[in-house]
Amino acid sequence: MADEHETNDRKGVTRRQFMTRVGVGAVAATVVGGPPAGRAEAAQVMRPGEMAKITLWINTRRHRLLVAPRWSLLYVIRERLGLTATKVGCERGECGACTVLVDDRPIYACMLLAVEAENKKITTLEGLMQGEQIGPVQDAFIQHDAFQCGYCTCGQIMAAEGLLRKNPRPADEAIPLAVSGNLCRCGAYPQIFKAVRAAADKRGDQ
């Protein structure tokens, strides 16, 4: 086992550094669970400059927030809550860097206003983690080197996760289609296809 002094196993790896200094405003994250079954009541009428009081369910946590009606879900997730795995590439629904799951479907977070996301189940990449443990799609991305700069990667993983939640045994052709809304300028597409295939097969085995 000449070269076995290197291990590929990244499972159980702990997060080695975390340097964002998060300086966000008042956020209550007290309740853990899911959004209530019922939908939001009738729309309120707001005056200019007024902030809306909303509840967002992100990664099974409830966040009660004051938001301006024009703030995108992306802006709130990234800049107000500091959940920066959701990236920004265009803010106009073209790149997929901001992909999150809304009720288990991949959605461009830049194309949804925060107020529209009330009482929906929102999952970001952080929500795929169990503490510091990564999920199966993430692990497959590591093993298949499915990224270069890594900036599109969180979005690609969310798109793949969305595919597998809907279709746990996707045909090969379904995979490029599922990530076709996620640009990768580094061009790691072939490895992304392989990673998603591997993640799907692994889930299928379980």
Next chain:
Amino acid sequence: MKPPRENIYFVDGLPVPETPQPGEKPAPWRQTRVIGKARPRVDAYERVSGTAVYPSDVILPKMLYGAILRCPHPHAKVRRVDLTAATRLPGVHAAISGDSLKVNPEWEYRTFGGPTVKSLLFDPHCRHEGEVVAAVAAETPYLARDALAGIQVDYDVLPFVTDEQQALAPDAPVIHGDSNRVGPPQVYQRGDVAKGFGEADVVLTETYHTACELHTPMELHGCVAEWDGDRLTIWESTQGVFAVQSGVAKALGLPLSKVRIIGRYMGGGFGSKLVAGKYTVIAAILARQIGRPVKLVLSREETYLAVGNRPPNHMALKAGVKKDGRLTALDFTGTGSGGAYPAGGTSLLDWQVRDLYTCPNVRCETTDVYIHAGPARPFRAPGHPQGSWALEQMMDALAHAIKMDPVQLRLKNIPAFSQARDGQPPYTTTGFAACLQEGAKAFDWQQARLKPARGKADEVWLRGVGMAGASWFLGAGFGPATVVLRVFADGSVNLNMGAADIGTGTKTVMAMVVAEELGIKSDMIQIEHADTGSTQFSGPSGGSKTVPTDAPAARAAAVAVKRQLLAMAAVQLEEKAKRLTIRDGRIHSTGASDKAVGIAELKELKRQGVIVGVGQKGPRPEGKVVVPFAAQFCEVAVNRHTGELKIVRFLGANDSGRVMSRLTYDNQVYGGITMGIGFGTTEKRYLDHGQTGKLVNRNWHDYKLPTALDVPVDMTSLPIEMPDDQANIVGAKGLGEPVTIPTAAAIANAVFHATGIRVTTTPINPVQLSRLLAQHRKKE
């Protein structure tokens, strides 16, 4: 010594610190245990878990958001900027313009071997759409944009020229000085082309056009700037923290030591993030003025206008060949534009023509012109994909004309030395022939060519195969680079280097180098990098320089600590140091005795607490030149009715010396091909030449990048592994650029094979192809 010469990425001819000293060169690795293996990246966990903090992710307490107001006209003078309304808006903390600043810093544009043009950070003379006019900082990005809308600007709108082919017309508005020529035409000549054409059996002439391509890396250009007294810290999405440091320090008149740039992660650059942006300096000015940190990330639209591009080029090539396949003459003229400032509109455009194939008679003339458009920046292999588009299609046409296999034609013209460099130095190694031969074999080229190229009349999809070759100008790396290694008492290692990891796997490669040399696991290695405050100097990661420059420095540093470790063990084990070797964290005797000691058990190391090794970039080989080579092969299908192009499969064969890290190597190859597919088939900047001069497609909806559905699932990377021990002490040549050079031409050649149509203008999109197919049908 020759005087220093400004090169495309660096200053040539300046002595830089180097290791090892003569006589100390470590032997080339033979059997490797880590190098060349397929190992996940050392920072893979951070990148897939979202814990990697990119500069645009940084959030600081009290942080404000900056935004920039840009000139909406291709050519205008700013008469007056009124910031009053903007500053009155609630939540807006500052609004600045050239007039509102005590000092409006100078801003310089330079081209390699060309003029320097001085401008200002806020230059009232706006020479392209998107020039900086004013800037604000506010509580949220939304409020910042509101503030921009509140700024009143009076412009004198001036006549413009945005079409590089119109720029030299007598009535074209002039951008700088008295002519739109950036400098006199650059002429290169060897032999006698007239004589060469006289000797040829076949002479062909063709013109070629390549559209302006935009980098659009996924992470937007941007930064976060924070002051602490007179010390400035900037988190910047960059390929080179030290380059940004010097740009910012110069603009603000600060000592380098007061400017700290941190760029540990970055979301792609491709040459567009090699230097400080105007936005970087503006963020620093706003942060200073307000006394709070400022995040300034450009919008996607702004990145289309103001942070670089691959210049549009127009080329004519005349080529002569003998029936036996020997090239007799190449005559090339090219023009192009790097935009409104000197930015290398024709940099290295003719390099492939000059140097790739053996040809005794060559003449190249290039003319760089100004237009009223955003300045170019180096874009992955500057000039090369454009020149390749011309040369490699011409080679294909010549092969067709003399009825020779295109691979054979290339094999007839493989040089052993660089014909276009002074003194015609030999290559340290050339795997060009191997790339062509082994690539053809792995692709099954001969068979693939034989299949009916043009299907029956009722077949919708026409199938074809094509190929192209390439070399990259800079294979040896360049510039200073220092790596410092520290071994702690427990045998774990801190690797300190200034180089950025732009997605190419720099950190992974360097950790593998150290693990290989020291016989330790790479998870014993902690990496500090890309931070001017705490890491060692290295030039920006561009020009495929990082592996050939920084990896030898890492090995030299490892050799330096190894020497110390072995000396300590020699004393402790009472054994000669040269009989000792390190493996799996233990130092063993290679002699008869079975003496051994773990690194962590070295008494002297425990006593000292740490040992330090310093490595620097290696010297370039004397009298030889280091050049990577590539060949690519592809299969396409063209819909004869709609002009839709499907790329069915691709193979990239590369000679970049030793394979350092197999996963990241293959990833580069696929990524380069993907980017080449974009250049060849989807990407084009449209400027509204006739009416407004404005950029028409300033987003990813209208400017198409290849998506997951535009690349073949069937891609193969074929490394032609030939460690280049003369190149440097790790045996690797650059890889990031050669992988994208031949792609577009290979596709065009496959389209010709499929349809009989030679597409000489990029991109080969359905709009163009359906038109050409219709014309072709009429002719038939």
